Amino acid sequence: MRDRFLRACRRQPVDRTPVWFMRQAGRYLPEYREIRGDRDILETCRHPEVVVELSLQPLRRMPLDAAIVFSDIMVPLEAIGIPIRVASGTGPVLEEPIRSEADLRRLRPLVPEEDEPYLLEAIRLLRAELQVPLIGFAGAPFTLASYLVEGGPSRDLARTKALLHGEPTIWARLMEVLADLCVTHLRAQIEAGAQAVQVFDSWVGTLEPEDYERAVLPYARTVFQGVADLGVPSIHFGVGTGELLRPMARAGGDVIGVDWRVPLDAAWERVGTDRGIQGNLDPAICLAPWEVVRAKALRVLGRAGGRPGHVFNLGHGVLPETPPDTLARLVDLVHTATGEPGEDAAAGAR
């Protein structure tokens, strides 16, 4: 198995900087659009053979250093009976949001082998196919809570914050339940074969640091501690987290994923060099001409400075308008630019 991704997660030396992309199995690929069509993403996730196919598609196009199982952070919530519709282009919509003590009762414990067998089956099938490590994932408690509370897309998360501040007891209970769900969901994926996990706290960057520390960090920590004994590397990712990188690192994660707003070297300093760092090319850059993409990617690599522990990625998911060929060239660039000269044919090709 090509293990440079796992080695980088553990801050061990690597032959080349590993690279994968958030949402690498996604709508920017014509072969993905052909299979998905207009099908609901949660419905799509229930078919292991489709999940396997979608997860493998990007690897057929480019020598990515990790696969990520095609799934959605809402999968375990739908699996315990919360009705969710993922509207194309806008995000998950819940007809009945979770906002009260009574609503909490709708969140029952997850029993992965019964509730989401298709996901575990897909992971087992994928492991048999893959030559690179497989990443499992979960939404972090805060980000899941934001969807449950808002009931639909929201820019300001005002209802979520109102609950967090106005109903601290309900908030704490909700976060506990979601942290448990997240641990159960991740453990099942690891036991089925996932060799690393990423925790997406995508929207946590809307919080001020002191609220993060008080009302989010403890539950994020529960998640990372809850999978620590299984010995697979964990990645802790969020968007707009410039002011939160220190507390996020304290909450957990062998690798901290950062977006493009903070230069990678500054981010790594905040996170601490006892952690790996993942990122951080702006996905919007991939819509620019190749010379721009190349220069920006080399800048990211330059800031990583060749220090062990860098996993190259975008700062957020691949945008649907991205030309697949740009990503393929990007993978080659990262490999070529960070390999020993002469180590393989590609190294001289620049």
Place this chain on the structure above:
Amino acid sequence: MRDRFLRACRRQPVDRTPVWFMRQAGRYLPEYREIRGDRDILETCRHPEVVVELSLQPLRRMPLDAAIVFSDIMVPLEAIGIPIRVASGTGPVLEEPIRSEADLRRLRPLVPEEDEPYLLEAIRLLRAELQVPLIGFAGAPFTLASYLVEGGPSRDLARTKALLHGEPTIWARLMEVLADLCVTHLRAQIEAGAQAVQVFDSWVGTLEPEDYERAVLPYARTVFQGVADLGVPSIHFGVGTGELLRPMARAGGDVIGVDWRVPLDAAWERVGTDRGIQGNLDPAICLAPWEVVRAKALRVLGRAGGRPGHVFNLGHGVLPETPPDTLARLVDLVHTATGEPGEDAAAGAR
């Protein structure tokens, strides 16, 4: 005239910390909703007497230290003939976005007295009514460009960034034209009576610092330099600008407006104490119970530390769901907490 807002902008000592709210004339007020109804905001802006009424409404409810003329950052663009529809709840939509050299020709110079006489008339009328300073405003070149290029609401500004990176010559020309527009628009407002101006670079926080410095800062600087000789204080505001505060301060602004993601003291340190600071209560907090609002507001004031140059505000616009009474109590709280004890009756009321 109650001048503590202007004094604070100039970092002079004040009797109380001044307070106003972005979007204080807005949908959270029932009397505003009654007048606006479903009318397009740009259509509403064309009636000076309506603008005056909407601008004055919040001041009748609470002793704000500044008024801001009711308008929209898209007004000068529509005024030069760009067809724009501001969709309720989503934002400005342009049927024909600006993306090419040829499109640039659609942007002609603004002649305020001919193109937006209603705005200048509203400012003159307001000055006759007001006991507090009147703020005029404009969208900064980057934020205006983002609307022109995207043609509609966008979370990632991918097209804007693609133009910025892929077509640097068109980008530079677009930003020059918008900087000129912005200067002309602001100068006309000041000459009509505006006693301070705020430049909204609301979406600039989606950029990484080096792109900001290269492709945005020079044009923002043109704007601030272009109004400097008129001697009114200027405020430079953006959202999610934690990493951009230093270059934004270099671009200009007597006062830098910050959102809630950065604690006020940390933000002020980045901006430099030769500038004032405006902010930075999370508007979502105003949907929480009063005791939460109170504690958070006192925390902001504590971080400002009584240093001259603080203008209390939210970190972004008032949310439509905000109870008006919460804002009124907030104004009183800021005044009471920062006044000399015994200076007026309210000071003892805590």
